Amino acid sequence: MEKETIRIENFSDAVFAIAITLLVLDLHAPDIQTVKNGAELLAYLKNEWTAYLAFTLSFFSIFIMWVNHHKIFKQIYSRNTAIMFSNGLILFLVTAVSYPTALLSRFFEGEASSISVAIYTGIFVLINISYNLLWFIASNNKKLLRPGITNSAIKKIRNNYLYGFPTYLIAFGISFHYPAAALAISMLLLIYWAVSSGKINMVEE
Template structure:
């Protein structure tokens, strides 16, 4: 018999929030001040700051994407009442993948303007594809026969959310393939997914 634990959702969300907060904090480490040797005047400092544009792009894309992932994670938990061991492991897998984002962000920032830009962009987009896929797995498990949902579960937009996570997963995979041809275009696709997922609603009446 499966042991459902209603109080575990609060602890899981609190722990997840901590992981998301740490990941966003780690992203700021990509933003470093130019060395004193590279900036000996206001003009040279301005040029040195401009030369770090890959760091700014990688930081902005990663920050906004992690924020939207956290937002949808929060929205999901607002319609979920219970948890079990399997769902907790799925949540752990999500946090594992999210914790890798600072690393792939560093790869993208360091290599996006080099001949190795293709691989760094592919790994970056594939990671987000994996995160979207994990959110899809979590949602499918929680909504299967209304397993973990609050009542009345009929007000939850089950199929809409499922379709949106599936679309985001496929889109990130396609963006990874696009990275082999036009890396910068794949980044624009990633930003478009941020806008798309920000509009996703989990409940028919409530704006969560």
């Protein structure tokens, strides 16, 4: 069976690359007029720790999303309009990650910390929903999937994405009162997605 999703995958790879590049635009070097020596430079860099945290968290979030996107499309061989639009939703949300990242880097230490974290964790709730939607649409018609894929494999991938959803909701819910804990959960979810991508690899065997 000839794979029909090559153009979708190539376009998606380009969007992921742009989205991950946009993150660095929020990292700023100090003005040479305001930083006169090494001590002042170190102090400036220390004060920018929230920007580095937000950048790192978002970079690896988008990278792991790309890895999972690549692996899920190794199971999808054909496309229809619904798959193209659900994939478009994923790409829309991925490109939007840079804005919550900027809010997090600017406001995490201040009185608006809870709102900035809520917006940040909220975007990942929506991204998780979009991944679940893509797989639901694809797996609803087995003719769209890789030849020979089993029902148990389809279910394994479905559960893999569903299991992350309640954790994202928890992170979003507690971000209004415990923003630091919500970010910690987001970091743990990165580890979960990195490990769970290996489960999709097992499906290919």
